[in-house]
Each structure stands twice: as structure tokens, then as C-alpha cells.
Amino acid sequence: MRTRNWLIAALTAGVCATGAFAQDKVPAPPPPPGAQPPAGHEPPPQAYADCKGKKVGEAIVHTTREGKVAATCQDSPKGLVARPNQPKGAPPPAK
Numbered sequence: 001m002r003t004r005n006w007l008i009a010a011l012t013a014g015v016c017a018t019g020a021f022a023q024d025k026v027p028a029p030p031p032p033p034g035a036q037p038p039a040g041h042e043p044p045p046q047a048y049a050d051c052k053g054k055k056v057g058e059a060i061v062h063t064t065r066e067g068k069v070a071a072t073c074q075d076s077p078k079g080l081v082a083r084p085n086q087p088k089g090a091p092p093p094a095k
Contacts, residue, residue, distance in 0.1 A: 051080035
């Protein structure tokens with residue numbers, strides 16, 4: 001019985017410690033609207049294709065690997081590009 005109680009206490013402490021470490025990492029805030037993507041990040045060709053013939057600020061449906069998402073065409077150095085819309089308070093998309 002003592003071994004079982006010790007094992008439960010050790011596992012509980014390990015789980016609690018893991019949770020504490022996971023909470024230490026604060027997610028980065030989402031970029032402001034109209035911000036350029038980080039250096040080294042190039043939008044996929046489909047993001048440019050989806051905005052072909054559109055205007056800056058025009059709402060579109062952008063096709064991604066995960067499916068279709070609401071997006072807005074924004075100006076970029078290489079032309080209009082689809083930028084997925086994010087609801088307020090939503091975390092940034094996982095990379």
C-alpha cells in the first residue's frame with residue numbers, strides 16, 4: 001500500500017510539474033492587420049492565384065491544404081495575396 005501511495009504521489013507531482021512548464025510559454029500575439037509575414041515566409045502560389053483579378057481589401061475564399069477559408073486580398077511585394085481572416089482573440093495558425 002505504501003508503494004502504491006508513493007507511486008500515485010510521484011505521478012501526480014510529475015503531471016503537475018509538466019503542466020506548470022507548459023503554462024510558462026506565452027503564445028506570441030497575432031500580427032496586426034496588414035502586417036507583412038515574417039522574413040523567410042513566402043505565401044503559397046495558391047494565395048496569389050486566389051487574388052488574381054481582385055482588388056486590395058476584397059473578401060475571397062482561399063483554398064489551403066486544410067480546406068477553404070475566408071480571406072482578404074492584400075498588397076505584397078509580389079502582387080495581391082490572400083491572407084486568411086482570423087476572428088478576434090483567435091490564436092495564430094499553427095506552423
